[in-house]
Amino acid sequence: MLVLKTLEAPFLQTQNTGACVEHTIVQIQKMDIKPVIVVHGGAWAIPDDLAESSKDGVRYAAKRGFSVLANGGGAVQAVECAVQMLENNPVFDAGHGAVLNAEGDVELDAIIMDGRNLAVGAVSCIKNIANPVMFARTVMEKASCSMLTGAGANKFAETMNIKLVPKEELVTELAIKEWEQYQKYKQSVTCLFNSEQMHDTVGAVAIDNEGNVACATSTGGITNKMVGRVGDCPIIGSGAYADNFTGAVSTTGHGESIMKVTLARLVLFNMEKGETPQDAADHALDYMVNKVNGRGGLITVSKTGEWTARFTTKRMAWASVKNNVLMYGLNPGEILNEVIHL
Structure with a gap:
């Protein structure tokens, strides 16, 4: 990542006029950026029988995404790869594990964003596509619009x-089974969200060797959602946001609450004010709880490679890789780690 550094030189005497002139010298420094990837498998009340498979899933996705970065790939490619791994895993609510809407159908949402130029591709209410994040990238690169x-x-x-x-x-x-449970008991969305009968969004953020950041988020939504319902996932600034100036975020949780506070952009706004990624995330999540009584989680990476995974739900499966160290967790305060060899 190239950064301009401005040095103020002493006042120098000009040859012709004798006037004092302040000279500005611009030097170019190259920051030593270490590639980082962070993934999440959704913030919700993950039941014990899915705990290990959820952790295994995010660990695998993080390693696959980091392998892209380790081999010189860019952040966009890395987050797309990681999210595809989660979409292919039926444990998670995306792609092959998506939940059913009110009519028993599958409607999928996804977004991907490039922090270099704010290029973004988003899709919502799509059907019969196993990897919505790949399609979102196609929209970003091939369509004349940002969202379809x-x-x-x-x-x-x-x-x-x-x-x-x-x-x-x-x-x-x-x-x-979850859909039938809802039909039987007519539970509200809030009750489902805080029970063990609901899945949620997956996502990834990354920074590459060049200091470019990217994010991606994908979901099947909420069990028994209204036909045509779109949550936060594909909404720019809510489900995800990436800007090289600050960092990248992918969110998860109650979509309507996340949209109301534009959670992803709120985190980066806090970071722009000088907060650390963890403080920025905690303050944004606290604001969502206090303002709209909404719970969820998020992952974020800063422009300097600092990262965090935070949540206000019972559990959130997450994993990260930096310097060939894999860190992961599921429960509040839980941080496990292992050295990986690619």
Whole structure:
């Protein structure tokens, strides 16, 4: 990452006029940025029978994403790779593990953002696409807009030769069971969110060797959601945001609450004021609780490679890799680590 450093030289005497002139010398310094990736598998009341598989899933995704960075790949490529691994894992609510809406169908949302130029691609209410994050990147790079939704998005996917899969390939027995549970007891979204009958969003943030940051978020939404309901995930500044000037964020939790406080952008705003990633995250999450009684979690990485994973729900599966050290956790205050060899 190249940073301009301004040095103020002493007042120098000019040859012709004798006037004092202040000279500004600009030097270019190269910051020693270590690549970092952080992933999350959703902030919710993860039941004990999914605890180990959730931790294993985020660990694997983080390692795969970091391998991209270790081999010279960029941050966008790394977060896309990591989120695809989570979308392919039926433990998580994205892609192959997505939950069902009110009509028993699958509607998927995703976003990806490049901190270099604020390029972004987002999709919502799409169907029959196993890796929405890959499609979101296609929108970012190939479409004339930043966000596509519903039938129009699926039509564009066909023109881009994005592979479509049958709904049955994306639906798990657990998703069906959760949907039937909701139908039986008519639980509210809030009750589901705080119970063990709901999954949530996945995401990743990264910084590469060049100091570029990126983020990606993907979800199947909330069990029994209204047809056409869009949560925070694909909304720029809510479900994710990335800017080389500050850092990158991916959020998870109650979508309507996250949208109301534009959680991802709020975290970066706090960091712009000089707060550490952890303080910025905690203050933003506390604000969401106090303002709209919403709970959730997030991961963030700063422009200098500092990172954190924070949440106000019962659990959140997360993992990070920096300097070939894998760190991960699930419960509040839990931090485990191991050395990895790529």
